[in-house]
Amino acid sequence: MTDSPHTLRFDEPECNKANVQLVGGKNASLGELMAVDDSVQVPPGFAVTTTFYEAFIDDQGLVAYIEDRLADTDIDDDASVAAASEDIRARIEEASFPTKLEDELASAWTDLRDRNPSDELEVAVRSSATAEDLPDASFAGQQDTYLNVCDLEQVKQRTKECMASLFTARAISYREENGFDHDEVLISVGIQKMVEARSSGVMFTVNPANGDRSKVRIESSWGLGESVVSGSVTPDSFLVDKPVYKIVDRNISEKRVMTVPTDAGIEEVSVDDDRKDVPSLTANEIIDLTDIAKAIEQHYGEPQDIEWAIVENGDETQLYILQSRPETTWNDADDESTSADTDSKQPGEKSTAESILERL
Amino acid sequence: MYPEYFRFGLTDDRSDYERSRFWFWDKKDSTEPIRPWDMTISAQAWQIAMAQNTSRVFAIPPSMAVDIRVVAGYVYFSGLQVEDEELLQERAEIFAERSEYYYENYEALYNGTWLPAVKEIGNEIQSLEVPETLPEYVPEDVITEAKGQSTQTLQVIQNYNRLTELALEGWQRHFEFLYLAYLAYMQFTETSQELFPDISDDAIGKMVSAVEADVFRPDQELDKLARTAVDLGGQVPEILKSSADPDEKIERLRESEEGRTFIDQFEDAKDPWFYMTYGDGFHSYKGSWIDDLEAPFSHLEAKVDRLESGESLGRDFEKLQAERDEIVDEYRQYLDQDEREQFDHAYETCMSIYEYAENHQFWIENWLHTIVFNKIREFGQLVVNHGLLEDPEDIFLFDRFEVAQLLEETCNTWALGRDAFVTERWHDEADERREMFEAARDWDPSPALGEPPETVTDPLMQMLWGITTEKVNNWLDVESEDGESDQLDGFGSSSGQVEGRARVVTDSKDISELQEDEILVAPLTDPAWAPVFPRAKGAITDDGGITSHAAIVCREYGLPAVTGTGHATSAIDTGDLVRLDGESGEVEILEKAS
Numbered sequence: 001m002t003d004s005p006h007t008l009r010f011d012e013p014e015c016n017k018a019n020v021q022l023v024g025g026k027n028a029s030l031g032e033l034m035a036v037d038d039s040v041q042v043p044p045g046f047a048v049t050t051t052f053y054e055a056f057i058d059d060q061g062l063v064a065y066i067e068d069r070l071a072d073t074d075i076d077d078d079a080s081v082a083a084a085s086e087d088i089r090a091r092i093e094e095a096s097f098p099t100k101l102e103d104e105l106a107s108a109w110t111d112l113r114d115r116n117p118s119d120e121l122e123v124a125v126r127s128s129a130t131a132e133d134l135p136d137a138s139f140a141g142q143q144d145t146y147l148n149v150c151d152l153e154q155v156k157q158r159t160k161e162c163m164a165s166l167f168t169a170r171a172i173s174y175r176e177e178n179g180f181d182h183d184e185v186l187i188s189v190g191i192q193k194m195v196e197a198r199s200s201g202v203m204f205t206v207n208p209a210n211g212d213r214s215k216v217r218i219e220s221s222w223g224l225g226e227s228v229v230s231g232s233v234t235p236d237s238f239l240v241d242k243p244v245y246k247i248v249d250r251n252i253s254e255k256r257v258m259t260v261p262t263d264a265g266i267e268e269v270s271v272d273d274d275r276k277d278v279p280s281l282t283a284n285e286i287i288d289l290t291d292i293a294k295a296i297e298q299h300y301g302e303p304q305d306i307e308w309a310i311v312e313n314g315d316e317t318q319l320y321i322l323q324s325r326p327e328t329t330w331n332d333a334d335d336e337s338t339s340a341d342t343d344s345k346q347p348g349e350k351s352t353a354e355s356i357l358e359r360l
Numbered sequence: 361m362y363p364e365y366f367r368f369g370l371t372d373d374r375s376d377y378e379r380s381r382f383w384f385w386d387k388k389d390s391t392e393p394i395r396p397w398d399m400t401i402s403a404q405a406w407q408i409a410m411a412q413n414t415s416r417v418f419a420i421p422p423s424m425a426v427d428i429r430v431v432a433g434y435v436y437f438s439g440l441q442v443e444d445e446e447l448l449q450e451r452a453e454i455f456a457e458r459s460e461y462y463y464e465n466y467e468a469l470y471n472g473t474w475l476p477a478v479k480e481i482g483n484e485i486q487s488l489e490v491p492e493t494l495p496e497y498v499p500e501d502v503i504t505e506a507k508g509q510s511t512q513t514l515q516v517i518q519n520y521n522r523l524t525e526l527a528l529e530g531w532q533r534h535f536e537f538l539y540l541a542y543l544a545y546m547q548f549t550e551t552s553q554e555l556f557p558d559i560s561d562d563a564i565g566k567m568v569s570a571v572e573a574d575v576f577r578p579d580q581e582l583d584k585l586a587r588t589a590v591d592l593g594g595q596v597p598e599i600l601k602s603s604a605d606p607d608e609k610i611e612r613l614r615e616s617e618e619g620r621t622f623i624d625q626f627e628d629a630k631d632p633w634f635y636m637t638y639g640d641g642f643h644s645y646k647g648s649w650i651d652d653l654e655a656p657f658s659h660l661e662a663k664v665d666r667l668e669s670g671e672s673l674g675r676d677f678e679k680l681q682a683e684r685d686e687i688v689d690e691y692r693q694y695l696d697q698d699e700r701e702q703f704d705h706a707y708e709t710c711m712s713i714y715e716y717a718e719n720h721q722f723w724i725e726n727w728l729h730t731i732v733f734n735k736i737r738e739f740g741q742l743v744v745n746h747g748l749l750e751d752p753e754d755i756f757l758f759d760r761f762e763v764a765q766l767l768e769e770t771c772n773t774w775a776l777g778r779d780a781f782v783t784e785r786w787h788d789e790a791d792e793r794r795e796m797f798e799a800a801r802d803w804d805p806s807p808a809l810g811e812p813p814e815t816v817t818d819p820l821m822q823m824l825w826g827i828t829t830e831k832v833n834n835w836l837d838v839e840s841e842d843g844e845s846d847q848l849d850g851f852g853s854s855s856g857q858v859e860g861r862a863r864v865v866t867d868s869k870d871i872s873e874l875q876e877d878e879i880l881v882a883p884l885t886d887p888a889w890a891p892v893f894p895r896a897k898g899a900i901t902d903d904g905g906i907t908s909h910a911a912i913v914c915r916e917y918g919l920p921a922v923t924g925t926g927h928a929t930s931a932i933d934t935g936d937l938v939r940l941d942g943e944s945g946e947v948e949i950l951e952k953a954s
Contacts, residue, residue, distance in 0.1 A: 207557070207558075210557055212555075212556055212557050212558070212694075213694035213695070214555075214556040214559070214690075214691055214694045215556075215558065239558060241556070241558070241559060241560060241563055242690065242694070243563065243686075243687045243690040243691050244560070244562070244563045244566065244687060244855075246560050246562070246563060246855075246943060248558040248559070248560055249558060350702075350705070351456070351460050351463075352459070352460060352463040352544065352547065352705070352706075352709045353455065353456040353457070353459045353460035353463065354456060354460075355547055355551075355705075355706065356459065356543050356544070356546070356547050357421065357452050357455065357456055359546065359547060359550050360420070360421050360422050360452075
């Protein structure tokens, strides 16, 4: 890339898995989801790229500072590493973005607001590391997510904090032990509109109970997805037969609590009595989700575990995909199970009469 | 009136056996009481051919077929199972070898042997000569060629015997592939259920739909004729849409050039495709299209009407096929290689032989039965001409063996002259039986008798008659409840949810009463009804499992359907507002007609 961008919207074609080095794993996967087809929408946002990060630390003499500070650190001494980590992170968080970068970030922010007119734009700011798939997966604090960020000043500050997470004590030790250069490890940050979900949940493009790939299992509850993920609510669940879109099994649970956004973040509240036992998805939404699940699975070529949310604005509803990753249980188990349950003959080699006999 | 072996309670030990078993009413085939002669090509033929096919020909391991009883013309079945382990093993080996030969050679056996053999049976029956009356004196050549004394009477007896032989032979052919076809279907169903747990019956049904079977040909021929009529133009469409009766329409058509072209094509289609019986083929008195052209002409009227208002006709075969293939491909895509081979094998076998389940119904129950019944009518006319019966149709009131006696007596009456024989007893007997049948038609037979099983395990019973454990329990509930329920449960046989006014049709002659957008409620649906399906919004039947003709026909025509509800025709009245769900199999009566 000749003119590497400092920011990149998720729906721009360059935001994809070929550019993990530029936008990090998390942002790349969001861009990749947008490429599935038009039915798949992620909440809008943009990546602050690794090029941005490099330009930032170059400009402020941070590269030299980090190098010197780590040279003085005894890597076998936890206290020494912790002190270095604290110093470096403070330095990054206190530094100012150069004007050019600051302008670009501001214009990306304005652009995001213009494209999504609403009373107040609230975003989540999170780090998007370039090496998340490495064994320990701990180069950067992946957990660094700042919710309810609503003005440009805060966005800038949280972005720096995410960048600083590259220098947690744990990340420093890990790189030392595995022989990675500190100045070659880069980080990107994602700025994404927060969605106020009416319902949200997860879906598996395979029946998690038995590995049957012709089904989609959808779990859903009121509000944001946290209550489902944390297990504080038993979600409604639906099993859909993919080729014919038939809901073959449904369980509507009593949903006592839900997660809602607040000014400070999120909180769990009680669900109104008249909504507790009401299905959190309509039949049409289930069909739409199934369609999306099929499209995403086809795109990735293997079963997926997908987080989704539905936002309701007046009469209009918008379905968002928050994340998709390979479904691990059955992807791995596949090879073993097929060799295990065939005894003498391969099923395809059996004659019709023999297979019928087994059934009689 | 019926063979003695069909009677309940014949002897004490038989009664004990009968009481210990479960007998269910074969409502699918004996919706109405079956007349004595008609039993020849229904219950009697079944008892012989079905039993031996299952037990002695293919040795289907767990089944010794069904034992049959008849109550007032209604047929009851009781499945006989094989439980002895050694015997099961022995039969398994025979079954494997024999059925595999048929599966491997289906195409050649069906097209090369079966179809020609069945056609030959029908043709031979048609060629049997039955004199209208026996002559005053035998022809001269009996003397000059020294033929013996009674060629005419001998011929009557011989030809009647031959007719019954051929009818039974036809029924041996009926069962030749039937169970193999259903077993192949069962294998595909169960393979699908194993590979795709929770898959719906409806989804499996979709994968085996879009079958190009002969049973759909009559409707297709009518479509073609309707298109020809519209293309020819002139007076043809007007005549077809007029209220004239069939004979008058034909006469008027013959008056013009276009009309004659149409009639030529109509005549070509008649044989064999209008050998469709009104009803299920087991009731001689209902007749066939070929003898009463009311149905084909009334269907033509509606079809011409549809074409002229720009609508399409019949089932959209290509669309059905494309949808089916897309669904099958998608299911296959979710399988690994071994599973896919297993699936493909089961699917291909099923699709190659399964068409038989639909083809045989045209060739045996419709084509052959029409020929058989009409030939028997010729004997009936002979008997009437000699004064032993008053109406040729009355011959069907006597069973196969009684008719042999009747014909013998007719010949004797001819030989001795009417003074020597008092033949009015046949008239009286016919009158009495006719009255009995009227009464039997109004009787509501119990769906089941005897000892209900805790579980129904017989796969054939489940597939063909829809007799499942749940259904049996349902019957018991209904019997004990007594009250009217507004909910009915059956099989979700053809997907779609619809709501509309019900039209209860218990006699196929009344099928034309079905109005646009009504929901058809019937004991079962028949292929002969296909032409009116575009008018219906949905169908609900008393009987029929997921592979019954009723279910298949509805799927082929994309008509949402719930089959096997047990008692829809008695629970629902014409005009009731009903809702049916062709996936879950639920039927709800929303509002009773006042």
